[in-house]
Amino acid sequence: MSIKKALISVSDKTGVVDLARQLVELGVEVISTGGTATLLKEAGVPVIGISEVTGFPEILDGRVKTLHPNIHSGLLAIRDNANHQQQLAEHKIEPIDLVVVNLYPFKQTIAKPDVSYEDAIENIDIGGPTMLRSAAKNHHDVTVVVDAADYATVIAELKAGGDTTLATRKRLAAKVFRHTAAYDAIISRYLSEQVGELMPESYTVTYEKAQDLRYGENPHQRATFYREPLAKAGTISSAEQLHGKELSFNNINDADAALAIVNEYTEPAVVAVKHMNPCGVGIGETIKQAYEKAYAADPVSIFGGIVAANRVIDEETALLLKEVFLEIIIAPDFTAEALAVLTQKKNLRLLRLGDKPQTAKSDNQFRISSVAGGALVQDYDRKEITAADLQVVTERQPSEDELKQLLFAWKVVKHVKSNAIVLAHDNMTIGIGAGQMNRVGAAKIAIEQAGDLANGAVMASDAFFPMGDTVEAAAQAGVKAIIQPGGSVRDQESIDACNRHGIAMVFTSVRHFRH
Numbered sequence: 309m310s311i312k313k314a315l316i317s318v319s320d321k322t323g324v325v326d327l328a329r330q331l332v333e334l335g336v337e338v339i340s341t342g343g344t345a346t347l348l349k350e351a352g353v354p355v356i357g358i359s360e361v362t363g364f365p366e367i368l369d370g371r372v373k374t375l376h377p378n379i380h381s382g383l384l385a386i387r388d389n390a391n392h393q394q395q396l397a398e399h400k401i402e403p404i405d406l407v408v409v410n411l412y413p414f415k416q417t418i419a420k421p422d423v424s425y426e427d428a429i430e431n432i433d434i435g436g437p438t439m440l441r442s443a444a445k446n447h448h449d450v451t452v453v454v455d456a457a458d459y460a461t462v463i464a465e466l467k468a469g470g471d472t473t474l475a476t477r478k479r480l481a482a483k484v485f486r487h488t489a490a491y492d493a494i495i496s497r498y499l500s501e502q503v504g505e506l507m508p509e510s511y512t513v514t515y516e517k518a519q520d521l522r523y524g525e526n527p528h529q530r531a532t533f534y535r536e537p538l539a540k541a542g543t544i545s546s547a548e549q550l551h552g553k554e555l556s557f558n559n560i561n562d563a564d565a566a567l568a569i570v571n572e573y574t575e576p577a578v579v580a581v582k583h584m585n586p587c588g589v590g591i592g593e594t595i596k597q598a599y600e601k602a603y604a605a606d607p608v609s610i611f612g613g614i615v616a617a618n619r620v621i622d623e624e625t626a627l628l629l630k631e632v633f634l635e636i637i638i639a640p641d642f643t644a645e646a647l648a649v650l651t652q653k654k655n656l657r658l659l660r661l662g663d664k665p666q667t668a669k670s671d672n673q674f675r676i677s678s679v680a681g682g683a684l685v686q687d688y689d690r691k692e693i694t695a696a697d698l699q700v701v702t703e704r705q706p707s708e709d710e711l712k713q714l715l716f717a718w719k720v721v722k723h724v725k726s727n728a729i730v731l732a733h734d735n736m737t738i739g740i741g742a743g744q745m746n747r748v749g750a751a752k753i754a755i756e757q758a759g760d761l762a763n764g765a766v767m768a769s770d771a772f773f774p775m776g777d778t779v780e781a782a783a784q785a786g787v788k789a790i791i792q793p794g795g796s797v798r799d800q801e802s803i804d805a806c807n808r809h810g811i812a813m814v815f816t817s818v819r820h821f822r823h
Contacts, residue, residue: 310471311451311776314406315342315381316348317358317374317436319413320456325351327408327459334466336406342366358503361402374435383407383442387449394529400719406462407443407452411436411487415494425502432495437488447481448474454487494537499590506674513676518545524557531557543567547638550647552657555636557615558583559657563638565723566616571665572719576619578602580610587613588738589720590736594621597645599628606757614638618665620647621646628645640665691818693718698814701794701803706812710766710789717768718791722820729754729778731762731787738765748777755785764788770820776801783809793819 314336318324319596321344328338328348340348341358345759348355358373359365363383366373382404386393393534396403412433417423443452443587451472453462458480465472472480493514500508515534524531533555537546544564549555567583580588587609590601595617602612610632617639621629626646629637630653637650638659650658677684693709706714717732724730724742731739739758741750747769755762763786772795773779779802782790790806794815806813 311336311338311405313339313402313404313465314408315339315374315379315383315404315439316408317439318408318410319436320410320432321347323456323459324348324408325353327463328353328355330463331406331466332775333684334724335464336590339404342370343680369728371434374439374694375762377401378440379404379525380442383439384446386446401468403449404443405450407439407450408459409436409440409452410454410456411440411491414491414498418494418498419538423658428498436740437491440484440488444481444484447477451477452480452484454480454484458483461790490516490537507685508546519555521557521560522554529557535562537600542640544638544659547659547661550642550658550660551651552636552653553655555657559636562614563616563636563659566614566638567661567665569689569720570616570618572722573618577617579616580606580613581616582609582613585724586720586737586740588737591716592735595621596625596628599625601734603628603632605737606740610634621650625651626650629821689722689820689822691820693816693818698791698816699794700812700814701799702806702811702813704807704812706814711814713766714789714791717766718816721768721770722822724770724822726770726821726823728820728822730768731755731758731765732768733761733765738762747771748781749771751778751781755781755787758785762786764791768792770822772796772799772819774798776805778802779805779809779813783811787811789813791816793817795819 315333316324316328316338317340324344325348331338332353338353339356339358339361345355345357362376362378364376376514378401381396381401385396385403400744412431414431417431418428436618440452440454443450451462451623452784461476462472465476496512515535516537518533518535521531521533523529539545544560544567562581562584565584566579569586569589570577575591576590576595576598577584578595588602588605590598590605592598592601602766604811612633612635614636615634620641620643621637621639622643623645626649634656637658638661640661640663642658642660651658668791672687674685675688697717713732716735717730720737721728724740724797727744727747729741730737731754738761739754741753743799744750759766765787766789767782769792772793774796775798789812791814794817
């Protein structure tokens, strides 16, 4: 038996008693510390206290117990290095062949809403990561386990061959360094936030696997969905799937985009999304009314799309949703009656948020985009505009209703791929032009989609008009009011065109490019 001595010290004690008992039955001596040692002794498992190995008591409220040469020499000594073995013998240090350690619950501690800074700091593990790293570095000779899911594999290999295989030790060592890296990343982020270092000299993030995906954007691409360790309720990362097929890469991306848009509204709102762009947005007095408007906005494009709502889906709304082929419906919740209706569609994915939709609103959350050899990190676009922020630049002032519709459309255009134009009336989108290489092209697409409804509608543009051609196209369609950032050297051309056609135009002084 190659494994003669094991060191076990765990915060998460799932399965540890059974593991230790089986090790003892295989002739392995077990060293343990603190609460783990107490638990094992109470279960009748013979344990060697850590102080018996170090010859030194646990001190400083347990902050120092395993940080000792007798421990780390036993972990780091290379077994077939004669010099190492001679030094162990000289200092009467015995090798430690198996380490089972998991760490203080730092993530769970800072997840508490009332956690104090002092409590967070006290839950930073020092000895645990040090032992894990020592054992993992010497994985040629030492088996190291950080996850209870691996206990069975280790025991099975010990029973079958008297030792773990080198392949298993390598795999477990790699898992250890992933684990400690993630642990340190969470601590680093927390401490950096505490001192306001939001974009420091090095930027380390970590995610936890939520699920493997069948493929990425296309079938030839591999993909996995990871979530933040402390993902908020109300996000796609924390949503609970109640029904339907497995989520795909594109489903998750589109659902996230839909939630970002619907989160803009406090009124009952529904958003339909296709390929990361909204195809219909509506608000109403009820969620049913909001859905009716989102559907009417573009009853063609919604086919095969994703619908997000910021209110509970009731039976009335579910009956309407059932009539359309949709990939996903995502909402804070569904009534029992609504679920009975919607689960009749076998493949329809139903996602429950458990809260109102949330997006990254706090100053310490960032959007990360990968590029070849690096990453771009920026704030989320959280800028909100109210009527008080608007500058009327035309002779005609917008009416009260036009002003309301302009602000509604502005919240939508913020989430449309640039160049972006949105037409709206009666609290619903009627035309959306997305992702065009020139702005007048985007306007023509939105106007064509709106058809006769463009007459009397409002227009929103995510960036300024570089010339007056977009206004001319809007005027020909009957648009009565426009909201845009302003800031072009040729702003006056657009203002003059609006004045000629009796169009009200307001500037926001805020751009919303979305690439």
